[in-house]
Amino acid sequence: MTSNTPKFEFISQAKLPTRYGDFTIHGFIDHSNGQEHVALSYGNWDPIATVPIRVHSECLTGDALFSTRCDCGFQLERALENIVEHGYGVLLYLRQEGRGIGLLNKIRAYNLQDQGYDTVEANEHLGFDADLRDYAICKVMLDTLYVSNVEIMTNNPQKIQALTDLGVNIISRRPIDHGITEDNKVYLRTKTTKLGHKFNPDSLK
Numbered sequence: 722m723t724s725n726t727p728k729f730e731f732i733s734q735a736k737l738p739t740r741y742g743d744f745t746i747h748g749f750i751d752h753s754n755g756q757e758h759v760a761l762s763y764g765n766w767d768p769i770a771t772v773p774i775r776v777h778s779e780c781l782t783g784d785a786l787f788s789t790r791c792d793c794g795f796q797l798e799r800a801l802e803n804i805v806e807h808g809y810g811v812l813l814y815l816r817q818e819g820r821g822i823g824l825l826n827k828i829r830a831y832n833l834q835d836q837g838y839d840t841v842e843a844n845e846h847l848g849f850d851a852d853l854r855d856y857a858i859c860k861v862m863l864d865t866l867y868v869s870n871v872e873i874m875t876n877n878p879q880k881i882q883a884l885t886d887l888g889v890n891i892i893s894r895r896p897i898d899h900g901i902t903e904d905n906k907v908y909l910r911t912k913t914t915k916l917g918h919k920f921n922p923d924s925l926k
């Protein structure tokens with residue numbers, strides 16, 4: 722990386738037909754760490770329109786391996802459904818697995834959770850903060866896709882704050898409390914009490 726190389730760079734795009742609809746996949750790189758991220762766009766919009774977006778952090782276990790320990794896979798599916806139903810929208814899929822600690826550390830954290838730690842205590846026991854994610858590339862991705870105003874699908878106020886601090890114009894929030902299972906209720910309760918996530922308490926009883 723030379724001093725002239727931008728930190729974040731758009732690399733290429735291609736059609737991506739999915740079970741939910743025909744998306745386009747846009748590939749980006751973070752030159753500071755070599756990390757590769759993608760955006761999926763659906764439909765067309767006016768640059769001043771409010772575009773529904775989901776900013777989703779990688780969860781191999783939930784997104785690809787059908788885990789019910791978390792709500793990630795359910796949210797990913799619901800976000801794609803919502804976007805297609807709306808007629809246009811964007812999914813930013815960030816490769817920051819395990820809230821930024823990586824896959825193997827997430828498995829270590831799961832091992833601790835199997836022994837009774839909660840999701841925050843497990844991270845801390847391993848020497849990490851509860852949430853190490855960095856959303857900086859999102860602004861570049863949205864600018865590249867001509868998205869200036871967003872309706873964000875999330876339950877996480879910290880994500881909203883981080884994106885706002887980056888200059889993303891968040892017009893509204895759409896809750897995405899989908900995928901509550903007996904296997905993930907304790908995890909989601911901890912996210913509510915310790916990480917500030919917004920869930921209807923009745924849904925987590």
Ligand SMILES: Nc1nc2c(ncn2[C@@H]2O[C@H](COP(=O)(O)OP(=O)(O)OP(=O)(O)O)[C@@H](O)[C@H]2O)c(=O)[nH]1
Binds near residue numbers: 827830918
């Ligand atoms: N360290 C750790 N990471 C986890 C655990 N369970 C899920 N994750 C990760 O948590 C992240 C969840 O990301 P998101 O679904 O984008 O966001 P969120 O912070 O839950 O907020 P929402 O937008 O409301 O879904 C993913 O990177 C998962 O891999 C866990 O027990 N420990």
